[in-house]
Amino acid sequence: MADVVVEQGRVARATGARKGSSLRNTLGRKSTVAFFLTLPLILLILLLVLYPALYSIHLATLNKAMTKFVGLSNFTFLFKRETFWMVVRQSCIFAITAVVFKALIGFIVAHFVHNIPAKGQRKWRGMLLVPWVIPPAMSTLAWLWLFDPSYSAFNYTLSFFGVGPIPWLGDTFWARFSVILVNVWYGAPFFMIMYLAALKSVPDQLYEAAEIDGANWWQKIWHITLPMMRNIIAITTLFSLIVTFANFDIVRILTSGGPLDTTHLFATWAFQVGIQSSDIPLGACVSLFMVPILAVAAIFILRDVNKRGNEA
Amino acid sequence: MSTLAIDKAGPSRKVKYGSMSRDRAWALRWSYFFLVLFAIFFLTPPIYMLITSLKSSAEISAATNPWWVFHPTLSNYVELLSSNQFLRFFWNSSVISIIVVIVTMMISIPAAFALARMKFWGSATLATGVFLTYLIPDSLLFIPLFKVLGVVQDLTGITLLNRWYVLVFIYPTLTVPFCTWIMIGYFASIPKELDEAALIDGASWLQTLTRIFIPVALPGLIAATIFAFTVSWAQFLYPLVFTTSVDQLVLPVGITTTLIKGDVFNWGQIMTGALLGAAPPLVIYAFLMDYYIAGLTAGATKG
Amino acid sequence: MADVALRKVVKRYDDVEAVRGIDLDIADHEFIVLVGPSGCGKSTTLRMIAGLEDISDGDIMIGGDVVNDVPPKDRDIAMVFQNYALYPHMTVAENMSFGLRLKHYPKAEIKARVTEAARLLDITDLIDRKPKQLSGGQRQRVAMGRAIVRNPKVFLFDEPLSNLDAKLRVQMRIEIKKVHQKVRTTTVYVTHDQVEAMTLADRVVVMNKGRIEQIGTPNELYHKPATRFVAGFIGSPAMNFIPCRLEDAGGTLQIRLTDRIAFALPPARAARYNALPRTEKLLLGLRPEHLTESHAHLEPGVESFDTVLDVTEPMGMETLVYFGLEGTPICGRVNPNAGAKDGAPMRLAMDLNNMHLLNEATGVVL
Numbered sequence: 001m002a003d004v005v006v007e008q009g010r011v012a013r014a015t016g017a018r019k020g021s022s023l024r025n026t027l028g029r030k031s032t033v034a035f036f037l038t039l040p041l042i043l044l045i046l047l048l049v050l051y052p053a054l055y056s057i058h059l060a061t062l063n064k065a066m067t068k069f070v071g072l073s074n075f076t077f078l079f080k081r082e083t084f085w086m087v088v089r090q091s092c093i094f095a096i097t098a099v100v101f102k103a104l105i106g107f108i109v110a111h112f113v114h115n116i117p118a119k120g121q122r123k124w125r126g127m128l129l130v131p132w133v134i135p136p137a138m139s140t141l142a143w144l145w146l147f148d149p150s151y152s153a154f155n156y157t158l159s160f161f162g163v164g165p166i167p168w169l170g171d172t173f174w175a176r177f178s179v180i181l182v183n184v185w186y187g188a189p190f191f192m193i194m195y196l197a198a199l200k201s202v203p204d205q206l207y208e209a210a211e212i213d214g215a216n217w218w219q220k221i222w223h224i225t226l227p228m229m230r231n232i233i234a235i236t237t238l239f240s241l242i243v244t245f246a247n248f249d250i251v252r253i254l255t256s257g258g259p260l261d262t263t264h265l266f267a268t269w270a271f272q273v274g275i276q277s278s279d280i281p282l283g284a285c286v287s288l289f290m291v292p293i294l295a296v297a298a299i300f301i302l303r304d305v306n307k308r309g310n311e312a
Numbered sequence: 313m314s315t316l317a318i319d320k321a322g323p324s325r326k327v328k329y330g331s332m333s334r335d336r337a338w339a340l341r342w343s344y345f346f347l348v349l350f351a352i353f354f355l356t357p358p359i360y361m362l363i364t365s366l367k368s369s370a371e372i373s374a375a376t377n378p379w380w381v382f383h384p385t386l387s388n389y390v391e392l393l394s395s396n397q398f399l400r401f402f403w404n405s406s407v408i409s410i411i412v413v414i415v416t417m418m419i420s421i422p423a424a425f426a427l428a429r430m431k432f433w434g435s436a437t438l439a440t441g442v443f444l445t446y447l448i449p450d451s452l453l454f455i456p457l458f459k460v461l462g463v464v465q466d467l468t469g470i471t472l473l474n475r476w477y478v479l480v481f482i483y484p485t486l487t488v489p490f491c492t493w494i495m496i497g498y499f500a501s502i503p504k505e506l507d508e509a510a511l512i513d514g515a516s517w518l519q520t521l522t523r524i525f526i527p528v529a530l531p532g533l534i535a536a537t538i539f540a541f542t543v544s545w546a547q548f549l550y551p552l553v554f555t556t557s558v559d560q561l562v563l564p565v566g567i568t569t570t571l572i573k574g575d576v577f578n579w580g581q582i583m584t585g586a587l588l589g590a591a592p593p594l595v596i597y598a599f600l601m602d603y604y605i606a607g608l609t610a611g612a613t614k615g
Numbered sequence: 616m617a618d619v620a621l622r623k624v625v626k627r628y629d630d631v632e633a634v635r636g637i638d639l640d641i642a643d644h645e646f647i648v649l650v651g652p653s654g655c656g657k658s659t660t661l662r663m664i665a666g667l668e669d670i671s672d673g674d675i676m677i678g679g680d681v682v683n684d685v686p687p688k689d690r691d692i693a694m695v696f697q698n699y700a701l702y703p704h705m706t707v708a709e710n711m712s713f714g715l716r717l718k719h720y721p722k723a724e725i726k727a728r729v730t731e732a733a734r735l736l737d738i739t740d741l742i743d744r745k746p747k748q749l750s751g752g753q754r755q756r757v758a759m760g761r762a763i764v765r766n767p768k769v770f771l772f773d774e775p776l777s778n779l780d781a782k783l784r785v786q787m788r789i790e791i792k793k794v795h796q797k798v799r800t801t802t803v804y805v806t807h808d809q810v811e812a813m814t815l816a817d818r819v820v821v822m823n824k825g826r827i828e829q830i831g832t833p834n835e836l837y838h839k840p841a842t843r844f845v846a847g848f849i850g851s852p853a854m855n856f857i858p859c860r861l862e863d864a865g866g867t868l869q870i871r872l873t874d875r876i877a878f879a880l881p882p883a884r885a886a887r888y889n890a891l892p893r894t895e896k897l898l899l900g901l902r903p904e905h906l907t908e909s910h911a912h913l914e915p916g917v918e919s920f921d922t923v924l925d926v927t928e929p930m931g932m933e934t935l936v937y938f939g940l941e942g943t944p945i946c947g948r949v950n951p952n953a954g955a956k957d958g959a960p961m962r963l964a965m966d967l968n969n970m971h972l973l974n975e976a977t978g979v980v981l
Contacts, residue, residue, distance in 0.1 A: 034430040041423035048485045049445050056456035109350050115343040131354050133597045135546030137564035138586040142357035153378035197609040246449030249548045267451030274455045284455045298447045505700035508667050513714035514688035527704040
């Protein structure tokens with residue numbers, strides 16, 4: 001039997017060359033069509049994303065007037081500046097703290113929403129996502145007003161409890177706290193929505209089976225909910241890490257990096273150095289320092305997204 | 313009443329049942345309690361915007377209870393909505409966002425169709441590239457883009473910097489990758505037999521796209537449109553860098569730069585402006601919440 | 616309307632051959648069913664006729680013209696898919712008329728054709744509904760309607776009933792047959808269900824591993840299978856295959872099943888098999904209905920033997936009995952009143968007039 005198959009295969013292959021048949025023609029046509037359909041996308045990515053990204057590496061090696069190649073001296077200059085190391089530290093503290101709290105609050109809120117009767121869930125979900133919908137520049141203005149040194153509504157309220165007044169944006173610790181708070185406020189609803197979608201996709205039978213096996217609510221979360229949501233938690237967290245790390249709007253509006261540059265992130269400092277102080281090469285240099293961290297996160301996301309795709 | 317009756321029928325089981333439902337009732341009460349707490353946390357800033365926007369400058373500077381409006385007035389709204397400058401911001405934002413939505417769809421839909429349905433050389437790489445592009449933040453590109461625009465401006469003589477229309481070219485870098493990505497997902501979920509049926513019915517690729525794919529994937533299209541619009545509307549960094557003249561500004565930049573004049577903060581107007589600036593996305597969200605959320609969650613799944 | 620011909624058609628995916636040189640002539644008006652287990656190449660063959668798959672080698676002709684390089688839309692065919700592939704955003708009428716509208720038929724003619732097809736399929740009331748509002752059976756009708764309005768040369772069906780529940784499947788089967796009797800369009804129908812194949816087809820093409828095993832009318836396939844595969848695939852429960860050999864005993868040819876059991880062959884059979892070498896390993900092929908309870912007056916050629924039943928399955932009008940013969944599991948069909956019980960001894964009768972004899976090594980029916 002097997003011999004026959006091989007024989008047949010060889011004969012067929014020998015004669016197979018003659019066909020230049022319809023699908024191959026359409027394939028030729030098809031890839032031409034596909035090329036034109038994707039051309040605008042490719043041009044956009046090449047010209048407005050890839051080219052500027054590579055161009056910024058070139059920029060980073062020029063002097064301030066952009067007339068002369070200075071090699072890595074912009075980088076070595078940065079390494080010697082204390083502000084730079086403060087920005088590195090603050091960016092990391094900011095991103096990690098904010099993402100952890102966003103993830104935690106998102107998870108907790110998603111659970112509560114999932115707990116209540118399905119009828120009311122839509123309403124609550126709709127209400128709780130509002131911070132994510134408002135343009136961050138607009139909502140940060142509201143926070144700026146809430147944190148106002150003389151008219152802070154928070155301090156007004158706290159004064160009834162004998163606390164404060166707190167220098168929300170005037171003191172290094174509180175300013176750092178405030179920018180993280182606003183970022184958590186803005187980003188936690190996104191986590192909530194992602195987790196809620198993931199929670200809904202866990203089949204009820206699993207919980208029922210676990211209940212029959214005698215699991216309590218904590219064991220159910222630990223052994224069923226978290227493993228089932230593992231992937232979506234990973235993707236959401238990594239994605240949020242990128243966005244938070246590269247954040248600009250909140251810090252720019254709330255503190256502009258102050259007091260004394262202690263709340264600067266890479267993005268806001270790059271803006272200050274590159275645009276406001278017109279040292280474009282140095283600004284490019286600062287923003288390039290985001291690349292390694294973004295790249296690592298991106299690689300992990302890509303891996304998880306592909307895995308998720310394969311599971312589905 | 314009925315529980316009592318059951319209680320008599322078989323005591324041991326009832327106790328169990330009763331404790332279960334009592335647990336559940338308590339869990340529910342706690343859920344609502346915390347949900348209210350979080351809702352207060354999440355909704356305080358927008359509500360505070362509204363409260364402040366209804367106050368006169370005099371009431372604000374009098375430092376009365378900030379959480380209450382004693383003499384509500386619409387003067388802030390009247391003033392802003394009759395200010396040419398503010399209307400100019402609003403107009404710029406609207407025009408840019410609408411054009412960006414159209415441009416995004418014209419680029420994303422054909423590309424997503426090709427990537428979802430026509431396996432061609434490099435299609436998998438391109439799809440991955442699209443996703444990676446989506447992960448590149450604006451704060452990485454604004455400096456080189458600023459410089460590139462300057463160079464192009466010098467070379468061609470076309471004014472690009474400090475012109476609102478340059479944003480129409482730049483914003484698609486933020487909207488197109490994500491929209492393409494989620495449209496790939498929506499298109500890929502359409503059964504293969506549907507295009508085969510269309511093929512046998514005599515439809516060309518283009519007809520398959522316009523008459524089958526776009527109508528069938530309409531929910532995805534709406535989600536992508538909402539995303540493109542809200543991203544364009546909310547974008548802050550690019551317009552802050554690329555535009556400076558008052559008549560070229562978009563809403564977020566306009567409000568933060570012109571209403572905050574030195575140390576004189578007119579908070580009633582700032583909050584009114586912020587609220588009006590937040591209104592279009594909020595209104596879209598209120599009416600198309602399900603599409604909005606579908607678009608958000610679609611990003612995490614592979615197309 | 617047209618005839619369809621396949622000449623040495625081959626389909627290769629990279630190095631795997633899904634279809635290995637198929638020759639098939641389908642006459643005008645004929646209803647042909649391609650049947651076989653999954654992966655046998657039947658769907659690929661159908662899709663090559665449709666033009667959805669390229670052919671690696673050979674020729675496909677529709678109405679005498681070679682259509683190898685003709686795109687699907689110009690082949691004048693219509694196809695019904697397993698999942699119906701109805702356009703979800705169009706009403707029933709729009710679904711059915713989509714192809715005609717693309718070809719810019721006059722509105723009046725489109726309407727006339729849709730109305731006629733809807734009447735034929737009894738879906739006139741549903742014409743303005745969307746597919747989502749239809750039941751599985753109704754969707755199936757619409758899919759057929761979409762094929763009918765095109766008035767194509769050939770109908771192609773790709774497992775159209777697989778998504779329906781058992782009861783509806785039987786009903787739709789009859790419906791398809793009725794439609795074919797009315798429109799008389801040449802039809803190629805793919806299924807893995809041999810009952811569907813038997814009931815619908817003018818001729819059945821049994822495929823296995825990318826090749827045609829046998830082509831014939833349903834009765835030919837059932838009563839004169841050419842190979843072990845066809846014999847085992849057609850009929851339910853499947854045919855029993857019992858290892859055996861031929862031997863001469865006192866001038867008569869007899870078939871030996873076990874050390875204890877050997878039967879003299881009926882004269883007609885003995886004459887047919889006499890030339891076979893006695894040493895060859897053979898299989899006795901016997902359908903369950905030819906293994907029944909024994910009774911006092913057996914016809915000539917029917918031989919009885921004793922066995923112990925393993926399991927019995929009462930089906931109502933009959934009882935299936937299972938037992939082993941030297942380790943070979945065997946199924947028989949007995950009268951429900953014959954007293955068959957699990958684990959009980961029973962005397963059964965084998966109708967050797969309907970036996971098949973197969974070469975064990977080659978699988979060929981002798």
